[in-house]
Amino acid sequence: xxxxxxxxxxxxxxxxxxxxxxxxxxxxxxxxxxxxxxxxxxxxxxxxxxxxxxxxxxxxxxxxxxxxxxxxxxxxxxxx
Amino acid sequence: xxxxxxxxxxxxxxxxxxxxxxxxxxxxxxxxxxxxxxxxxxxxxxxxxxxxxxxxxxxxxxxxxxxxxxxxxxxxxxxxxxxxxxxxxxxxxxxxxxxxxxxxxxxxxxxxxxxxxxxxxxxxxxxxxxxxxxxxxxxxxxxxxxxxxxxxxxxxxxxxxxxxxxxxxxxxxxxxxxxxxxxxxxxxxxxxxxxxxxxxxxxxxxxxxxxxxxxxxxxxxxxxxxx
Numbered sequence: 001x002x003x004x005x006x007x008x009x010x011x012x013x014x015x016x017x018x019x020x021x022x023x024x025x026x027x028x029x030x031x032x033x034x035x036x037x038x039x040x041x042x043x044x045x046x047x048x049x050x051x052x053x054x055x056x057x058x059x060x061x062x063x064x065x066x067x068x069x070x071x072x073x074x075x076x077x078x079x080x
Numbered sequence: 081x082x083x084x085x086x087x088x089x090x091x092x093x094x095x096x097x098x099x100x101x102x103x104x105x106x107x108x109x110x111x112x113x114x115x116x117x118x119x120x121x122x123x124x125x126x127x128x129x130x131x132x133x134x135x136x137x138x139x140x141x142x143x144x145x146x147x148x149x150x151x152x153x154x155x156x157x158x159x160x161x162x163x164x165x166x167x168x169x170x171x172x173x174x175x176x177x178x179x180x181x182x183x184x185x186x187x188x189x190x191x192x193x194x195x196x197x198x199x200x201x202x203x204x205x206x207x208x209x210x211x212x213x214x215x216x217x218x219x220x221x222x223x224x225x226x227x228x229x230x231x232x233x234x235x236x237x238x239x240x241x242x243x244x245x246x247x248x249x250x251x252x253x254x255x256x257x258x259x260x261x262x263x264x265x266x267x268x269x270x271x272x273x274x275x276x277x278x279x280x281x282x283x284x285x286x287x288x289x290x291x292x293x294x295x296x297x298x299x300x301x302x303x304x305x306x307x
Binding site: 017020064065066068071 | 137179180183187226260
């Protein structure tokens with residue numbers, strides 16, 4: 001089963017990379033952008049076949065390694 | 081005094097640290113990250129570098145390596161643990177010191193000498209250092225210290241800020257902040273002040289012909305404080 005995780009920076013954390021991407025897009029003519037925030041995306045292929053168990057394991061992975069909860073939020077995408 | 085320097089895959093300041101520690105009288109051992117046992121030590125150093133290629137977040141992989149459980153136990157039992165640069169990044173990922181180190185504010189790798197002001201001398205790292213200001217070297221891409229407001233309040237209430245970026249006279253202002261760190265923070269302690277994480281490299285300032293002597297002051301003082 002494949003489970004996806006999206007990690008984003010928390011609202012109050014400065015994202016200098018997102019800012020530069022915003023400026024560059026702006027310079028390219030995409031001038032109606034309010035803000036760009038950069039994040040991370042993971043695809044985890046697990047042997048677990050039970051949906052809930054797999055999600056619980058991935059949540060543990062997020063808390064222990066994939067995200068730093070001081071600055072980041074994680075969102076687990078339901079496997080289809 | 082016995083010290084141990086942990087080498088992770090991608091560490092590159094481990095041998096500099098070994099040279100510095102030995103120069104000022106430590107009997108130093110190099111310890112591989114995959115070892116489980118920490119040799120008997122009075123000081124454990126997590127050196128600078130790019131452990132695990134800075135994958136995921138700087139220091140995140142190294143913080144989970146086998147030796148780190150022993151280092152965490154050592155720190156929690158009052159042992160002296162110092163993390164320099166990538167070592168500081170590893171320390172924040174273990175949670176031994178609060179906060180995180182973000183990408184530098186202006187997205188540049190910074191490599192230069194800086195001045196830092198000692199904020200607290202009631203600890204074994206800076207006790208009896210005569211100077212208020214030290215000149216150290218920094219070389220990092222992710223040294224922008226950040227923590228939540230709650231954490232900052234606790235850090236300030238417990239006097240856990242070790243050093244702040246400043247000018248040569250010790251003036252702490254925004255213009256002397258190289259990387260955007262909250263409150264110009266260059267280094268912090270854990271609550272008990274036996275764990276120190278800092279971005280500057282004292283081991284790069286131990287030879288007058290190569291650099292400066294403020295690292296020498298730091299190490300001489302440190303070994304005396306540990307005796």
